[in-house]
Amino acid sequence: MVQRSRELNPCPVSTLTNLLSGPWTMYILWVLSNSGPTRFGALKRKIAGISTKMLTERLRMLEQEEILYRHYEPTVPPQVTYGLTEKAKELITILEQLDDLAQRWYG
Amino acid sequence: MVQRSRELNPCPVSTLTNLLSGPWTMYILWVLSNSGPTRFGALKRKIAGISTKMLTERLRMLEQEEILYRHYEPTVPPQVTYGLTEKAKELITILEQLDDLAQRWYG
Numbered sequence: 723m724v725q726r727s728r729e730l731n732p733c734p735v736s737t738l739t740n741l742l743s744g745p746w747t748m749y750i751l752w753v754l755s756n757s758g759p760t761r762f763g764a765l766k767r768k769i770a771g772i773s774t775k776m777l778t779e780r781l782r783m784l785e786q787e788e789i790l791y792r793h794y795e796p797t798v799p800p801q802v803t804y805g806l807t808e809k810a811k812e813l814i815t816i817l818e819q820l821d822d823l824a825q826r827w828y829g
Numbered sequence: 830m831v832q833r834s835r836e837l838n839p840c841p842v843s844t845l846t847n848l849l850s851g852p853w854t855m856y857i858l859w860v861l862s863n864s865g866p867t868r869f870g871a872l873k874r875k876i877a878g879i880s881t882k883m884l885t886e887r888l889r890m891l892e893q894e895e896i897l898y899r900h901y902e903p904t905v906p907p908q909v910t911y912g913l914t915e916k917a918k919e920l921i922t923i924l925e926q927l928d929d930l931a932q933r934w935y936g
Contacts, residue, residue, distance in 0.1 A: 734931035743850035824841035
C-alpha cells in the first residue's frame with residue numbers, strides 16, 4: 723500500500739456523511755436531482771411516507787447547508803420552489819459514484 | 830436540469846451512507862487507508878479514545894461487509910492484522926472525493 727501523501731481527515735467527512743445519513747436526506751436529494759426545481763407539495767407527493775413536518779425540517783436543514791435553495795413567489799396562494807444549488811451538484815456527482823458502488827454491493 | 834436517464838436509487842446508497850456514518854467507521858477506514866495493514870493494538874493506539882469493545886465491534890462489522898480482511902497468525906501470543914480489501918479501495922477513492930468536498934465545506 724503506497725503511503726499517500728494527502729491524509730483523509732475524518733472530521734469534515736464525518737460531518738458530511740452524518741448529514742447525508744439523516745432521515746430522508748438522500749431521498750430528497752435524489753428526487754431534486756432527477757426532477758429539478760420542485761414545489762413543496764409535489765416534493766411531498768414524490769417522497770411517499772414523509773410527513774409535512776419532517777419534509778419542512780429536512781428542507782430547512784439542507785437550505786441552511788446551502789445544498790438546496792428555496793424560491794418564494796408572493797402569489798396567492800404563495801408558491802415555494804426548492805432546487806439544488808451549484809454546491810449540491812458537485813455532491814451529487816460523488817453520490818452517483820457511491821450509488822453505483824452501493825448498487826453493486828447491496829442492489 | 831437535463832433529465833438524467835439513470836435514476837439515483839436512494840435505498841442501497843442509504844445503506845452505505847448509514848454504514849459509513851456509524852461511530853468511528855470513517856476514522857478506522859482513514860487509519861487503514863493511510864497506514865496499510867495494521868495490528869489490533871496499533872490500530873487502537875492510532876484511534877485515540879476508542880474502547881477495545883467498540884473497536885472489536887466495528888472491525889467485525891466491517892469484516893462482515895468485506896470492507897476489511899482479518900489475518901490471524903497462530904504465533905504465541907497470536908497476531909491479528911486488519912487491512913482494506915480490494916472492495917474497500919474502490920470505496921476509499923470515492924470517500925477521498927467526499928473528503929475533499931467536506932474539507933472545502935467544513936474544513
